[in-house]
Amino acid sequence: MDGLTSALATEFRLAGFRFVVQGEMGRGSRSPVDLASDDGAIVIKVKEHLPGVRELYAAIAQLALGSDRPQVQRAVLALWSPRLSDGSTRREWEELVGLFDRKVRAKLQIVAVWPERQLLVPEDSFTLELARALRAVTANAAGLRRKIEKPHEILKLLLLRWLLSEGPIALKELQDLAGASYPTVSKVVGDLQRYLVRGTDRSVALQSFPTVPWSVLTALSPRLRRTTAWMDRSGRPPNLERLVTRLARVREPALALGGVLAARHWDAEFDLDGVPRLDICAHAPRGMLDLGFLARVDPGLSPTEDPAKTVLVVHALTRSSTQFTPSGSKTLPWADPVETLLDLVELRLTRQADELVRHLRRSDDARHHRRSTRAVPAPRA
Amino acid sequence: MTLVTTVDPRALFQRLAHELPHELLNRVFVVGSLAAACHHTDRLKNGGVKTKDADLVLHPAGDETPAQEIARLLRARGWRHRRLGGFEPGTRETPAAQLPAIRLYPPEHEDYFIELLILPSGERPGTKAWLQVELEEGYFGLPSFEFLALTSYDRCCLDGALEYAQPSMMALANLLSHPELDDGPPMSTRVANRDIHRSSKDLGRVLALTWLEPRDEVDTWSDRWERALRVCFPTRWSELAARVGSGLRALLEDIDRFDEAWHCCNDGLLSGHGVTHDQLRATADQLMGDVIVLVEQLARSAPTLAS
Numbered sequence: 001m002d003g004l005t006s007a008l009a010t011e012f013r014l015a016g017f018r019f020v021v022q023g024e025m026g027r028g029s030r031s032p033v034d035l036a037s038d039d040g041a042i043v044i045k046v047k048e049h050l051p052g053v054r055e056l057y058a059a060i061a062q063l064a065l066g067s068d069r070p071q072v073q074r075a076v077l078a079l080w081s082p083r084l085s086d087g088s089t090r091r092e093w094e095e096l097v098g099l100f101d102r103k104v105r106a107k108l109q110i111v112a113v114w115p116e117r118q119l120l121v122p123e124d125s126f127t128l129e130l131a132r133a134l135r136a137v138t139a140n141a142a143g144l145r146r147k148i149e150k151p152h153e154i155l156k157l158l159l160l161r162w163l164l165s166e167g168p169i170a171l172k173e174l175q176d177l178a179g180a181s182y183p184t185v186s187k188v189v190g191d192l193q194r195y196l197v198r199g200t201d202r203s204v205a206l207q208s209f210p211t212v213p214w215s216v217l218t219a220l221s222p223r224l225r226r227t228t229a230w231m232d233r234s235g236r237p238p239n240l241e242r243l244v245t246r247l248a249r250v251r252e253p254a255l256a257l258g259g260v261l262a263a264r265h266w267d268a269e270f271d272l273d274g275v276p277r278l279d280i281c282a283h284a285p286r287g288m289l290d291l292g293f294l295a296r297v298d299p300g301l302s303p304t305e306d307p308a309k310t311v312l313v314v315h316a317l318t319r320s321s322t323q324f325t326p327s328g329s330k331t332l333p334w335a336d337p338v339e340t341l342l343d344l345v346e347l348r349l350t351r352q353a354d355e356l357v358r359h360l361r362r363s364d365d366a367r368h369h370r371r372s373t374r375a376v377p378a379p380r381a
Numbered sequence: 382m383t384l385v386t387t388v389d390p391r392a393l394f395q396r397l398a399h400e401l402p403h404e405l406l407n408r409v410f411v412v413g414s415l416a417a418a419c420h421h422t423d424r425l426k427n428g429g430v431k432t433k434d435a436d437l438v439l440h441p442a443g444d445e446t447p448a449q450e451i452a453r454l455l456r457a458r459g460w461r462h463r464r465l466g467g468f469e470p471g472t473r474e475t476p477a478a479q480l481p482a483i484r485l486y487p488p489e490h491e492d493y494f495i496e497l498l499i500l501p502s503g504e505r506p507g508t509k510a511w512l513q514v515e516l517e518e519g520y521f522g523l524p525s526f527e528f529l530a531l532t533s534y535d536r537c538c539l540d541g542a543l544e545y546a547q548p549s550m551m552a553l554a555n556l557l558s559h560p561e562l563d564d565g566p567p568m569s570t571r572v573a574n575r576d577i578h579r580s581s582k583d584l585g586r587v588l589a590l591t592w593l594e595p596r597d598e599v600d601t602w603s604d605r606w607e608r609a610l611r612v613c614f615p616t617r618w619s620e621l622a623a624r625v626g627s628g629l630r631a632l633l634e635d636i637d638r639f640d641e642a643w644h645c646c647n648d649g650l651l652s653g654h655g656v657t658h659d660q661l662r663a664t665a666d667q668l669m670g671d672v673i674v675l676v677e678q679l680a681r682s683a684p685t686l687a688s
Binding site for chain 2: 038069070071232233234235236239242295296298299300302
């Protein structure tokens, strides 16, 4: 499942959409479609930047294959910015779809969206909504990264150093860790002026907790971090330990444990009984997070908006440097304390979050642990 | 035993172990719904499960003399035939498949009955012949099934007395017994007032067993299945492993038959849990991804006889 598909599934608010997991369509190990409604009546195949006619034909064939179930009423090919003109797309679509028999043809639909135009066959409320969602997702990816994500990543890195009393950081290093440009770093430093102390060597450090920027960050966090919540569709009691073991086998993207489990790592006295859910930080330096690995971790996972059913939450980390702290060769590393704090705030564990801040500022343990296991920051993307 | 109420399967199992002749306990083991219910007693709701009977498998495989001796011993100890309409022992000339099965009540009550089965000998494919057994009152048949041997692998034991089949092995046997959905008429016995096909019931049982089993236990099934297949079907194991999921895939594609399977689950082992269609489908997805795909991959990577 590519990043556009997972972002579309998150953003697209039509009721009943869930991911089609590998093998679910019963045809070998790969599904011919990407998204399906809960009742199976609507299936969608998503393609980004389709290169040409041959790929369009292949996508239409897969879509027809994915529509070959009695309950499917609508099978939509959703294209973002195909490298064909709208006229060519329409012509090739009509030519190939015309070859299918009447029953298949009746189900096949196309929504192709370019920045300045779109092609909808048929044009109805559903295809219009899908076109809107495609635009929203792709605009978000580009716009957010430029305007909002990078500045907040810079804030998070400064806050991390303040929590752990790690002292000033050079602006160049801050650029590299965040994967941001110098103008972006410079603007953020200017905006945070009242909270910062500057060194003579072009370094900066927070001198106090940035309360107002932090409250903005926590309000935007679920959107900035592309947070998705997942439930076990089988309804069986969750086995979080098993889930952690299986997540630890995932190579791509890089993952880390956050939430309550990480809070217990950063503060052995962390005050909470039980673990309400697993929080996972997933590294997505290019912005789009491919959530296809979840189907391999557990084919029964599906998105949910119900906190009571949530067993796993995935947050995207979009800066260059993960700041993950290794925990052992066969287990997941720990997400950094700032990501952990954001998880606690989302869980409405604000008292525990405040206590964690106080603990980190007082304690040498976390600082020493990070010094001994600090990962080399990735080069700027 | 045809029950109209539910019973505690462990209590029934212990009673069976107590009432069977002691010298038979190491010659038989329990399969079917009683074995599954006994294993998952702690997770059953509504007080227990409605079991038809206690299916007892005789071992070792396919040997007429010991099987006949066991049946005669039970009769000598007072176990009585369950006589339904049309009960008629056969003769020496009656084809084995037309002989009545051996279904016996304990000597002093009719709270349950046992039905005797026998392990097949050899691994050759195809329908297994019933074994003909002569008792004082005539000739009877001991049925056997192609994949029943899997249920004898790695058996469980309750209280060190009577053994029963591992749920994972019963699941494997059911999957292999139905590589596709049967397209004949439904079973003669209805399930909760509904006509049900045999493959729907048996594949539904696979999903029920999966649902009841803890996830980390199901994770061990792929290794167990591989070992059991290699032991029970040394020359055919990879061919069988390659198709272990075909029947379940067919069930998932067929809305009506999946509904039959779901109905059986909710009338049987999953009664009271309120498992929905989607939850059962998710369970199937998990079984596919966590176990079946791995076993099928093993089969594909196994060297062929020609290589």
